[in-house]
Amino acid sequence: MVRLPAYAPMLAQLGTLTSVQGPDWAVEMKWDGVRALAYIEDGAVRLMSRNGKDITIAYPELQLMAGATGGRAAVIDGEVVAFDEAGRPSFEALQPRMHQRSPAAVAELVKAVPVTFMAFDLLHLGDAGVVARPYTERRQLLEGTLTPGYRWQVPVWFADHATRALESSQKLGLEGVVCKRMSSPYRPGRRSSEWTKVKNVSAVEVVIGGWKPGGGRRSGMIGSLLIGAYDPHGRLRYVGHVGTGFTQAMLRDLQELLEPLERPDPPFDEAVPREHARDAHWAEPRVVGEVQYAEVTGDGRLRHPSWRGLRPDRDPSEAGTTEIPPSGHTGNAVAG
Incomplete structure (x- = not known):
């Protein structure tokens, strides 16, 4: 009887089309x-x-x-x-x-x-x-x-057609593409540039470090989230404040998850802007979610973030600032 060994998935780096052109690359749609x-x-x-x-x-x-x-x-x-x-x-x-x-x-x-x-x-x-x-x-x-x-x-894969594949992914409303070096082995548990993801949508995983109470229709519920990501030195950086994209069911789920994690002080390794820190409830940084955003400010904050959902399949340490491209990064060569 075969007993299969345990594996960890290989991970892709965030990149652009310029680094994955040529006959050495295969392209898959990103699901x-x-x-x-x-x-x-x-x-x-x-x-x-x-x-x-x-x-x-x-x-x-x-x-x-x-x-x-x-x-x-x-x-x-x-x-x-x-x-x-x-x-x-x-x-x-x-x-x-x-x-x-x-x-x-x-x-x-x-x-x-x-x-x-x-x-x-x-x-x-x-x-x-x-x-x-x-x-x-x-x-x-x-x-x-x-x-x-x-x-x-x-699903099918394509050889040496990264630009056309990305254009097709945009027309189909897909997240983007993943380009893989044809000669590369599978590297369990490692993130490698041999797999490069190119996104149509700016979305990133974040850690929830707190919340602000809601008002009006959200009275008695969570109104918005204070979110962060870990830098390469393991410090939790504050990256923004998200108050849109929630359904009532999402807010109820978040409240159930976060209230038992409440703590007296912020978990972030830097100051949170006063207007967002005021009346905030702080939480142990254990819950991971995903947000979509318009761009990144010069100080590394996400502009106009919108909540996409929880990511129970991610560990907090995986939510990293390296996945947030600096301001002016376009992500790909054909978006428009």
Whole structure:
């Protein structure tokens, strides 16, 4: 009986199209969902999140993928995605699936918001690891191993067409592209420029360091969040104040999460502007979320941030200032 070893997912660096041009690069679409490693063995599928949590119970419709590898054990890297009515990946639609663990509630959500596993890499097949093989060989193995089904796919990749692929991703309303050096091995647990993500949307993961009480329709609820990110020295920097993009359900979930984490002093390693610190409730920096923003100010603050949702699949230490490009950074060469 095969016992699959544990792997950590390889991570991509944020970059621009200028660094990933040429015949040495493959391009994939970037899927706006939850990263997961699928361990297929003994007739079952086990799903592990990017931060090493077992999320199998949340996505029971993916269990049928156990029969899609011809009886071979495998570890497959991919993204769990929910699609909206227009057929576009929707991070908002995926939110309730990410948090729910009650089997009865999950069963109802499967009907209302089914997910699809977008498989894009193969780490292990049978009794052998394949992480040392180049990208092109792993993709060929993946396409020959996983038979696409109703709730799982092996999306296409493109050779030397980063600009056109990014333009296509914009037209399709996708998050962007990931460019991968064709000769690169899979480097478990490492972030490498051999995988470079180029985004259409400026979005970043942040740590919640506090909140301000709401007024008016939000009276008695959270009104806005004080958010931060860790710099390369491990210091939690204040990066902004977000008060838009919330649904009532999101605000209730946030209140349940944050109130038990309340603390008397700010967790940030720098002063929070007085107008935002006034009347603030501070929280232990344990909850990770994602925000979209317009641009970055000269002092590293996010302008016009809007809440996208919680990221239970991320550890606080992963929310870094290195993922926030400096002011004037355009992200790609074709956005407009």
